[in-house]
Structure formats: C-alpha cells, structure tokens
Amino acid sequence: MPTSPVEIPLPYSPEIEEAIASLKPILQGSYPISPRALSLLLLQGDEEALDQVREQEGQDAFERAQAVRTRLQDRLSEPVEWHIAQSRHQWGQALVEGALERNAPKKSRGLGEWLGMLCMNPITGFPILALVLYFGLYQFVGIFGAGTVVGLIEENLFGEIINPAVTAFVERVIPWQPIQQLLVGEYGVWTLGVTYAVALILPIVTFFFLVFAVLEDSGYLPRLAMLIDRAFKALGLNGRAVIPIVLGFGCDTMATVVTRVLETKRERILTTFLLSLTIPCSAQLGVVLALLSGHPKGLLIWTGVMIGVFLIAGWLAARVLPGAPAPFYMEIPPMRFPNISNVIVKTLARLQWYFLEVFPLFLIASLMVWIGQLTGLFDLALRALQPVTQWLALPSEAAVAFLFGFFRRDYGAAGLYQLDEQGLLSGNQLLVVAVVLTLFVPCVAQFLVTLKERGWRMALGMLVFTLAFALLVGVFLSWGLQALGIAV
Amino acid sequence: MVKVPPWLGEVAQTENARCKDMMSRILTSLATRETARIVDIQRDAEGHWRKLMALGIAPGRIITVIQRFPTFVVEVGHTHAAIDRQMAGLILVE
Known part of the structure; x- marks a missing residue:
C-alpha cells in the first residue's frame, strides 16, 4: 500500500552534519532529490551528483562544494563514505532490533535450504x-523443443499444410517469376525467412527462455x-x-x-x-x-x-x-520454487524482444x-x-x-x-x-x-x-x- | 599466528600486526560453522569494502562461515553471501 512518505531523521556525526549545513547555501538549483540527500552524495564523491552540481551551480560554487568535502575528509580518520555507511548500518540495525521479533530457530532444514546446500x-x-x-x-530444449516440437511445426504444419498453400496462392496471383522467387522460392521471404523464424527458431528459443527463467527464479544461478x-x-x-x-x-x-x-x-x-x-x-x-x-x-x-x-x-x-x-x-538468495506466472511473463517478454530483433x-x-x-x-x-x-x-x-x-x-x-x-x-x-x-x-x-x-x-x-x-x-x-x- | 595470504601484500602485513594487538583475526582463519563478531572491514584502495558493507557485512555484526570451498559462503543476519578469498580477507573478526 502506498502511503505518504514519513521523514525519519538519520543523524550523522557532528562533522558530517556541519558539512551538510555548509553545503546548503551552495545548492540553489532544482534537483530531483532533497538537498540533504544530494549533500550526502556530494560528500561521498558521487560522480553523477558532482556533474549535476557543476552544471546547475557553475564552476565557482562547484569548487566551494569540493572544498567542503576536502575539509571534512581532513577532519575524519577514515573515508567519508565509511563514516556514512557505518552510521546507516548502525541506525538500520537499531531500527530492526526494535521492530523484529524472532521465533525460536527452526531445527529442521526445509527442502529448499537442503537443495541449496547441495548445489x-x-x-x-x-x-x-x-x-x-x-x-x-539437452532433453527439454534439444530433444523435445528442437526435435519433437520443431518437427511438428516445421515439417507437418508449415511443410505440408501452410507452405504448399502459400506457394500455390502466390504462383496463381503473381505471374512474374522473379517475384515468385522472392516470396516462395528456395530462399524466399516466406519459405525461408518466415518459416525458419516462426517454425524453427521461435520454438527453440521459447523452450530455452522457459528453462532460463526457471533457473533464474529458483535461485540456482x-x-x-x-x-x-x-x-x-x-x-x-x-x-x-x-x-x-x-x-x-x-x-x-x-x-x-x-x-x-x-x-x-x-x-x-x-x-x-x-x-x-x-x-x-x-x-x-x-x-x-x-x-x-x-x-x-x-x-x-x-x-x-x-x-x-x-x-x-x-x-x-x-x-x-x-x-x-x-x-x-x-x-545467495534462498532456493525457492519459481512462481509459474512470473516465469511465463519473463519468457514472453524475452520472446517479444527476441522476435522483434x-x-x-x-x-x-x-x-x-x-x-x-x-x-x-x-x-x-x-x-x-x-x-x-x-x-x-x-x-x-x-x-x-x-x-x-x-x-x-x-x-x-x-x-x-x-x-x-x-x-x-x-x-x-x-x-x-x-x-x-x-x-x-x-x-x-x-x-x-x-x-x-x-x-x-x-x-x-x-x-x-x-x-x-x-x-x-x-x-x-x-x-x-x-x-x-x-x-x- | 594469523596466516597472511600472499596477495594481500603490505597492507595485510600491517593490518595483521594490528589485529594481533587487538586479538582479532582475518575471517579466512575461521573454520566452517564457526561464528564470530566483525570488528573491522579493511579499507582497501580499490574500494571493495563498500561492496561488503552493501551486502550487510559491517562492523558489529555476527558472521558465520557456512562454507569455505570452492568459495566462502557467509551468513550475516538473514543474508547469505558468497565472497571469494580476497574479499573474505578484508573482514576482521574476534
């Protein structure tokens, strides 16, 4: 459920808070994130944030911002990023401790955990x-997909039913031989291009993408x-x-x-x-x-x-x-049984990309x-x-x-x-x-x-x-x- | 005595001297299923320590070695992470 954002103050050490305060008057432009968040990125030397500030505030203000960062670094024993990351971790840990209730640890391992260990x-x-x-x-993509299914679609459906019909139709409607060749000849747009793409390649990649989506969602990769x-x-x-x-x-x-x-x-x-x-x-x-x-x-x-x-x-x-x-x-995420609808959605999205390409x-x-x-x-x-x-x-x-x-x-x-x-x-x-x-x-x-x-x-x-x-x-x-x- | 892997080089030598004073050791010296508290993450020049912090591997947290071969697998909180020997060598525990 989307709720309106609540601002929870995350205090940093006095040195960092001072630096944030001295950056405030420098940052006058309009940014997609709050000035505090932007200041923190600047202090950590984030390149994208630095570029944005140089662009919006000009070279002079940019150099003043850089000076704030250098001064802060001189006052700290460790890299600025280290102090910021540490404060965040400690704050997050404290938050979790206050909100999370732990049940007695499970003695027996689930099937997923057991399988994950074996992998x-x-x-x-x-x-x-x-x-x-x-x-x-080999069995699913190679033998079943590329063998059985392609056999059915390519040889039986296209080879015996669709292609003879299309060929007969084109030869009746278009009397000019080179155009006939273009459409339904040995390497024709229909007989080679469409047939291979739809009857041969499409089933094979469909089976592969299915397998890949299952592997991806199970946590195997x-x-x-x-x-x-x-x-x-x-x-x-x-x-x-x-x-x-x-x-x-x-x-x-x-x-x-x-x-x-x-x-x-x-x-x-x-x-x-x-x-x-x-x-x-x-x-x-x-x-x-x-x-x-x-x-x-x-x-x-x-x-x-x-x-x-x-x-x-x-x-x-x-x-x-x-x-x-x-x-x-x-x-390493936990080993899980893949959600079937996710697997199908993923496979379809990849197939669409593949087919368009x-x-x-x-x-x-x-x-x-x-x-x-x-x-x-x-x-x-x-x-x-x-x-x-x-x-x-x-x-x-x-x-x-x-x-x-x-x-x-x-x-x-x-x-x-x-x-x-x-x-x-x-x-x-x-x-x-x-x-x-x-x-x-x-x-x-x-x-x-x-x-x-x-x-x-x-x-x-x-x-x-x-x-x-x-x-x-x-x-x-x-x-x-x-x-x-x-x-x- | 903490064994120093050769690729850790000079930084490790000095860090190692420091950890002996503090009674802490490198994570790679822990056996499988051994649990310890992280006291420090060494700040290497390439900034790999940031990746560890992003995985939740930070000072003060309890870490358990799940597996050592072919790569280290550790548990921190509810997270399992695979890290190689080089990354594991940045973690100091007690």
Missing part, C-alpha cells in the same frame, strides 16, 4: 549442474556462480560472468548486452569474446543437437571441442589482456539472398567459399550454410539441417561443419551489439579472429578424424 557443495554441485544441463538443455568462480578466475573472469555466459546459450546478442553487469572493462571484453567465439545460442544449439542426435560419438566430440576451445581461448585471452580478475561477491533480420537476409541470386553475386560468393569447403572436406553445398551463417549463426545451422535431410553429409562431415559453424563469426545482430558495446576496433578484431580460428579448428578436426581413423 553449492562441489561434490554434489557439479553432478547437479550436469543434470541441469542434461535435462534442461548465484549458486552456480559461486561454484564456478575458481574455474572462471583462470579465464580472467569471476563467478559473476556465469550469468551472461549461461544466457548466451539462449541468445548471444542478449548476453552481450548483459555483460554490463560485470564490473571491469576487462571482464566485459573477455566475456564478449568468449560469447562470440564459443557459446552456441539456443537456436544453434538446438539445430546442432538435432543434427548430431544420430551420432552420439559426434555430439561427445563436439562438446569436448567446445569446452576445450572455451578454456584454451579464455585462458590465452586472459594472458594477453593486462589486469587481474575482479574479486567475487554475490548475495530477429524477425526483420530473417526477412532482410532472404531479400539479400534474392538480390544476390538475381545479380549473380550469390553464386560468386559461393564459388569463393568453395576452397574453404574443400579444406574442410565438405561437399560444396555446405558453402550455402556458411554464407547464411554471416546473416545469422542459427540461420546457417538451419541451412545444414536441410543438407542433412537430403542425406548429403557423412557423420564426420556433420561434426566438422557443426564445430565450424558454432565457432564461426557472430550473427549480424550480435556483431552490431558488440560494435555498440565494445567499439569498432574490438568488434572487427573479434570478427576476423573468430573467422580464422573457426576454420583452423575445423581443418585440424577434419584432418585429425581422418588421421586417427575415427568415424562418428
């Missing part, structure tokens, strides 16, 4: 993580952060980075924006780099899992290569970039492919990619998947799905192409976000590096499999 214990925590990944990601902190320190990060990294399994673009939760610029750069190189997004992951589901050994090698690249690239990047990992601290790109990609085909540029690009597919010992049709990978990573992976359905790839080739496409350049959206968050030099550098690195790993893997006589 934080390294002996039980890592098996729990494996279970979460296996059931949450801070426990995972705590468990993984030591390992991440070796990569120049700390436990806090698990949040963007785990989110990256849903959408790397969104995760790149979320790197803002990290405190230092170095951590943000390292995480952005790992996201763009090694973390497959849910759409990609779903398609890769579906592609390799018939080749369990291939899936195992793919997982091994990804973890290996993640660790090696992260470790090397941390050595190249100067600085030390920031210390780790995080509140991804849908236009799919249409643009279809349009560009159409223009490319009409002008012959598409064939030229495919021919330029031929040597690449040869190095990787892949059929030349795989070049299409790489070309689409530039538009969206998942788009490229989805192209592979078609190749596989046509029976054009062997198990080893599927594995190589899955590895290369997972490491391959970030999708257009992720690249643009990286550009915005990290600047063009960093974004271009990462782009060139990931491209070269992905192909290199692919070539080595292809040779390695052949040399060792492994067939998956």
